[in-house]
Amino acid sequence: MIATPPLGGAAKRIRAHTTGPATFVLGAVVAGLFFGGSLGAVGKLPGVAIVGALSVVVVIVLVLLEHTRFAIRAPNTRWQVPRHWVGAGRFRFSLVFGMLLGLGVATIVKSWTIYVLLLGAVAQGGILAGASIVGAFGLARAMPMMLVAADSTAHILPSGEDTRTMAKLRCIAGPPGLLRWLEVGVITCAGGSTLSGLFGI
């Protein structure tokens, strides 16, 4: 059985002490910074940044093909954070949960978009630039969940799904269609500027 983020339902004890959400965010940001920094360091190797930039352009095309009949499924893992890890203690569970989500690819991957970020971190060819990109992802992924952390009405179903917390998260996230269009807009800007950089124009 999988676990929901340590914010509601069975994790009320965690929320009550506030260490859960805080360490969750901390874990996501720290993991993103280290992962992105490592990718940026790899990009400093001779020739790697250019290969990364070319890969970014290719993957952006794959993102744009998503939701069309030419879509190619992104490399994925079905692994999710096991529910029994809660037994490790609230601090460690929240921290590890956040770290795994902050990496972006440790749990289920639904889109090529995360690969644009990771390859973009490589293409930047700098530790700070790479760290800032994946760190920003970790922060953006974990921080909004703090918004629902104070919700004491969340409850967990026998199936393990915390429906009320999930519904609140989706409500905060906004309409999926709008998010998709924003993503397409930003990602093509990234692709355009990457191409500009590649060809020096």
Added chain:
Amino acid sequence: MSVAFGVLGSMVGFFLGGDWTHYSLLLLAALVGWKALRSP
């Protein structure tokens, strides 16, 4: 539409220089993270 965005992105990248790639990736990171709220 995607082509139009691509042209727009290229123009923005052209006028703002290479750093714009970093800015757009940061913006994308924020957007992707936010979008993940729908399926945490």
